[in-house]
Amino acid sequence: MRTRRSVRPAQALAGVLLAAALTVTGCSGAGGDSGGSMADDKAAVAPERGQGAARDEGAGDAGAEQGAPGGSADGAPAATPKVTANHVIRTASLTVRVKDVPEALDEARTATENAGGYVGEETTRRDAEGHEHTRAVLRVPVAGYAEVLAGLEGVGELVERRAKAEDVTGQVVDVDSRVASQRASVARVRELMDRATKLSDVVTLEGELSVRQADLESLLAQQASLKDRTSLATITLSLSGAPSEQGGKDDEGPGFLDALAGGWEAFVTVLRWLTVAIGAVLPFAALAALLVLLWVRAVRPLLRRRRPAGDAGPLPAPFRPGGGQGNGPN
Missing domain, CATH: 3.30.70 (Alpha-Beta Plaits)
Known part of the structure; x- marks a missing residue:
């Protein structure tokens, strides 16, 4: 009798809880499509969690029984992290x-x-x-x-x-990630343009697509520059000619040929300057010669003709051997 009495209240309590659950489910179903989809998602996630928990428990028991080091929870080997190459x-x-x-x-x-x-x-x-x-x-x-x-x-x-x-490994990884994200963004905008029916929406999406494509091209240029600089090293080579050995021997001291060449150069230089001086004096010398010729040919004879005859002094007395000059015999 005690067993029957204890089972009846439990069955009654289970019936009340089931009725309440049905009531709540009906209200949530009337809430709209979004609420229904969320409920479906939760309902779908709940069994997965339950199954995942069951798998974890089973795998944990199996792992404890096997005792394999480095294994994962389900007995499979742990995935090694991807090693990024250095750039x-x-x-x-x-x-x-x-x-x-x-x-x-x-x-x-x-x-x-x-x-x-x-x-x-x-x-x-x-x-x-x-x-x-x-x-x-x-x-x-x-x-x-x-x-x-x-x-x-x-x-x-x-x-x-x-x-x-x-x-620049970090920079390369960052640019690669941004390029991938920007490509996905451009693809999403194009998909929205295919679905758009209003002209205003199409115009707005075209402007957004242009901006995102410009950003993508800029990122692609950065990516190409990094790839070029990391794949090819740059060497700047500067080559300069060394002084010749003949020049070093000449620095030891001048020889006979050097002295002869220097003397000839000095001689030619003197002749050049003399020629320059003569060329500079020649006009003045020609003028002076012309003036002298004019004086000798024209001015001087003219002065001689104008001199009067009385200007000539008395003739000197004849010289006598006997002792000087006299007027005549006494």
Whole structure:
């Protein structure tokens, strides 16, 4: 009798709870489509959680029985995290003094092309002393960067060497992620444009699509620049011609030929200046000669003719040997 009495209240309580649950379900169903979908989602998620919990318990028991280290909760091996490759921008600058600049430049170009690279820029000039200077920008794949750099150092006398490595892995990952997100965003806008029926909606979506495509192109340009700089190292090579040995011997002191050449140069310089001086004085000398000729030919004879005859003094007395001058015999 006690068992029957204890079962009846329990059945009555279960009936009341079931009726309340049916009432709540009916109210939520009348709430609208969104409420129904949310209820369906929750109802779908609840069994999954229950099944997941059951799987976790079963897997935990199996794992405890097997005792395998490094295993996951369901007995499968744990997934290893994806390792991101390092992206490094490598740059270097070399200053080398060589005997033959064109030959050294050909060697550098050949080494670069053999490594799969290319010469990006080249500039050549000649200074006042006749020495040739060349600057070349070499783009070399990262795999052959160290080998090419070592080979360039051996083409002549190394004057200066600088090298730099910049890790841009985080920047590359960030740009790649933004590119993927922007592409998905552009795809969503295009999908909305396909579904749009109103002209105003189409115009708005076209403007939004233009903005997002511009952002995507900017990100793609950044991505291409990073890829180029990380896949190809940049080497700036400066080549300068070394002073010749003949020039060094000349610095020891002048020889006979040097003295002869210097004397001849001085002689020619003196003649040049004398010629210049004569050319400067010649007009004045010609004028002076003309004046002298005029004086001798015209002015001086005219002055002689105008002089009167009485102006001539008395004739001197004849000289006598006997003792001086006299008026005559006594």
